[in-house]
Amino acid sequence: MILANKYRPKSFDEIVGQDHVGDILLNSIKRNKVHHAYIFCGPSGVGKTTTARIFAYSLSSFLNSQDGEDQCDEVARKILEDDSPDYIEIDAASNRGIDEIRHLKEDIRYKPIENKYKFVVIDEAHGLTGTAAEALLKMIEEPPGHVIFILCTTEVGKLKQTLFSRCISLRFHLATPTIIQGRLKQICDSENIEIESDAALGIARGCNGNVRLAIQYLETLAQASSGDDVISPKEVESVLNIFDRSKISALFELIYERKMGESILYINDMITSGFDAHDILEMLVEYLRNLLICRTCKNVNSIIILSDKEKEIIKKDLSRFSFNFLLENMTYLREVNGNLVNNFSPQTAFDNYILKSILYLEHNHEQKKDK
Ligand SMILES: Nc1ncnc2c1ncn2[C@@H]1O[C@H](COP(=O)(O)OP(=O)(O)OP(=O)(O)O)[C@@H](O)[C@H]1O
Ligand SMILES: [Mg+2]
Numbered sequence: 001m002i003l004a005n006k007y008r009p010k011s012f013d014e015i016v017g018q019d020h021v022g023d024i025l026l027n028s029i030k031r032n033k034v035h036h037a038y039i040f041c042g043p044s045g046v047g048k049t050t051t052a053r054i055f056a057y058s059l060s061s062f063l064n065s066q067d068g069e070d071q072c073d074e075v076a077r078k079i080l081e082d083d084s085p086d087y088i089e090i091d092a093a094s095n096r097g098i099d100e101i102r103h104l105k106e107d108i109r110y111k112p113i114e115n116k117y118k119f120v121v122i123d124e125a126h127g128l129t130g131t132a133a134e135a136l137l138k139m140i141e142e143p144p145g146h147v148i149f150i151l152c153t154t155e156v157g158k159l160k161q162t163l164f165s166r167c168i169s170l171r172f173h174l175a176t177p178t179i180i181q182g183r184l185k186q187i188c189d190s191e192n193i194e195i196e197s198d199a200a201l202g203i204a205r206g207c208n209g210n211v212r213l214a215i216q217y218l219e220t221l222a223q224a225s226s227g228d229d230v231i232s233p234k235e236v237e238s239v240l241n242i243f244d245r246s247k248i249s250a251l252f253e254l255i256y257e258r259k260m261g262e263s264i265l266y267i268n269d270m271i272t273s274g275f276d277a278h279d280i281l282e283m284l285v286e287y288l289r290n291l292l293i294c295r296t297c298k299n300v301n302s303i304i305i306l307s308d309k310e311k312e313i314i315k316k317d318l319s320r321f322s323f324n325f326l327l328e329n330m331t332y333l334r335e336v337n338g339n340l341v342n343n344f345s346p347q348t349a350f351d352n353y354i355l356k357s358i359l360y361l362e363h364n365h366e367q368k369k370d371k
Contacts, residue, residue, distance in 0.1 A: 004215040007187050008050055010080055012058070015047045016183050016211065017175040024170060025055045029062050035168045037140045037149040039125075041156035042172025045212030048152040049089070051172075052121045053080050055150070056087055060115040075114045086112040086119060092132075093124040101128070101135040108139070108147045118147050125151035126158035133160050140166050174209025177201060177305050183211060184218055193222050195231040198246075198307045202233045205305075206242030217242075243279055248287045249313045255357050256320050263358070267350040277346035285333050291317055291326050325360060332356045 009015045012022035021040075028034050038055075040048040057079040064072030078084035088107065090100060104120065112118040122128070128136060137160060140149055151167065153159055175183075181197070181204040188195050195218075203221075207214040217240050221231050224239045237244040247270065254263040270280055290304050294314050297303060306314065332353050339349035 002216075003187060003191070003219045004212050007190075007215060009047070009054065010057075012051075012054055015051060015054070017179040018047055018051065018172055021051060021170045021172060025051070026058070029055075029059050034059060034148065036143050036145075036147065037167040038151070039156070039159065039163065039167045039169035040150060040152045040172060041159075041169060042154070043174050043209060044154050045210035046172045046175055047211065048172055049121065049123055052089075052119075052150040052152060053082070053087070056117075056119040056121075056148070059117065059148075060086070063116040078114075079119070084114065086115045086117065087121070088119065089121045089123060091123045092127040096127045096129050096132060098129065098131045098135060101132045101139070105135070105139055108144055111146050116146070119150065120147060121150045121152065123152045124154070126153045126155040137162055137166070175211050175214075176209070177204035180204035180207065180209075180211055180214045184214060187215065187218065191222070193218070193231070194229070195221075196233065198309055199231045199233045199236045201305070201307050202236040202242055202244065203240070205245075206236070206240060241274075243275065243283055245283060245287070245310070246313075248283050249310075249317065251284075252287070252317055252321075255354065255361070256317075258358050258361060260354065260358050263354045264351050267354065268347055271346050271350075277340055277349065280346075280350070281333060281336055281340065284336075285330070288326055288330055288333065290314060291321070292323075292330075294318060295323060295326070322364070325364070328360055329357055 012026055015022055040051060042048060057076050060076035060079060061073050064076055076084075079087045082089055088104070090104065092100075108118060108120060110118075122136070125136075140163065143149065149167070151159070151163070156169075156171075181200045184195070184200045184203060185197075187193070188200070199221075200218075203214050203217045207217060217236075221235060221239055225231055225235060229235075233244045233246060236242050251263060251266055254266055267280065271277060290306065290310075291314060293303055294300055295318055300306075335356075336349045336353050339352065340346065
């Protein structure tokens with residue numbers, strides 16, 4: 001079984017980064033105030049379908065147990081495996097037409113077999129055709145009392161506006177790198193995968209808040225490594241093509257040393273080895289922003305996410321570069337952006353940046369402090 005499925009959460013507690021949703025749903029179960037239709041919207045891979053299953057399972061298990069039925073939990077638990085006659089999951093990306101909805105309309109007329117409610121989860125609900133969406137709306141307007149609808153979507157703007165007044169809509173968030181790093185660590189511990197914390201953070205930053213993608217990345221890396229090796233940021237970069245941010249601090253080291261030729265070569269090498277100029281620029285801006293924030297703000301940890309190693313490097317760079325240098329450097333990066341937009345070759349755009357950075361240090365007599 002692939003890791004993302006093996007580690008699909010089975011309770012609200014296990015879903016990371018969406019406590020606000022879990023709390024609302026759990027409370028509605030405890031207070032016996034569930035609604036008959038929900039919209040779960042938000043980015044891909046953050047737990048919408050998983051939450052739909054857990055909600056259906058938790059509600060069913062709770063209601064079954066109130067009736068004191070034997071094996072109430074086992075019956076409800078089948079929902080988690082998408083193996084219950086009372087749980088219907090439709091992928092509207094591939095089954096998007098009116099026939100599917102007509103079929104569903106037939107189906108929901110019948111009472112649930114094993115649980116108190118029948119659940120209809122429509123994944124990628126924005127994918128339904130116009131007539132299918134219209135028919136679904138009618139069904140949600142006049143649902144049989146034993147049905148709960150959950151519409152999941154990554155593109156909430158494409159859903160019919162009229163749906164919103166009939167459903168409770170819950171917004172899922174992108175998972176932060178720290179949250180994803182934590183989840184990866186749990187999985188690595190259970191799977192005996194050894195990974196450096198900076199490598200896990202690298203994956204977490206490279207997956208744009210998508211937990212499923214992060215787990216897939218981890219699996220790819222685990223398969224690519226020999227098994228005895230500890231997964232390092234270098235492997236994250238070479239296997240997944242996710243930028244190793246330590247490259248940027250290494251460039252700042254060269255700039256600090258006023259090594260003009262080596263600095264130019266260093267960026268050239270990055271470009272020729274396939275890194276996109278815009279990605280390099282983005283990482284440089286991020287690094288400078290981190291330095292500026294660490295210099296000026298107190299509550300750094302709530303603004304930016306840095307590993308311990310990165311904090312050490314930032315501390316060193318803060319003692320090396322003046323505030324004015326950092327500000328000025330930001331304007332040089334703006335010029336790099338302009339030059340890239342104006343179709344300068346990436347090499348030329350970055351040569352200019354290096355030149356200006358080092359000349360600034362020379363002209364302003366910024367001392368090398370730890371030499
Ligand atoms: N918040 C989360 N906490 C823990 N694991 C998660 C979370 N979100 C996603 N995952 C992992 O990713 C897998 C896929 O999650 P899920 O299918 O629920 O995402 P989704 O939001 O429905 O994505 P999509 O929009 O692409 O359908 C899960 O099996 C689980 O391993
Ligand atoms: Mg889904």
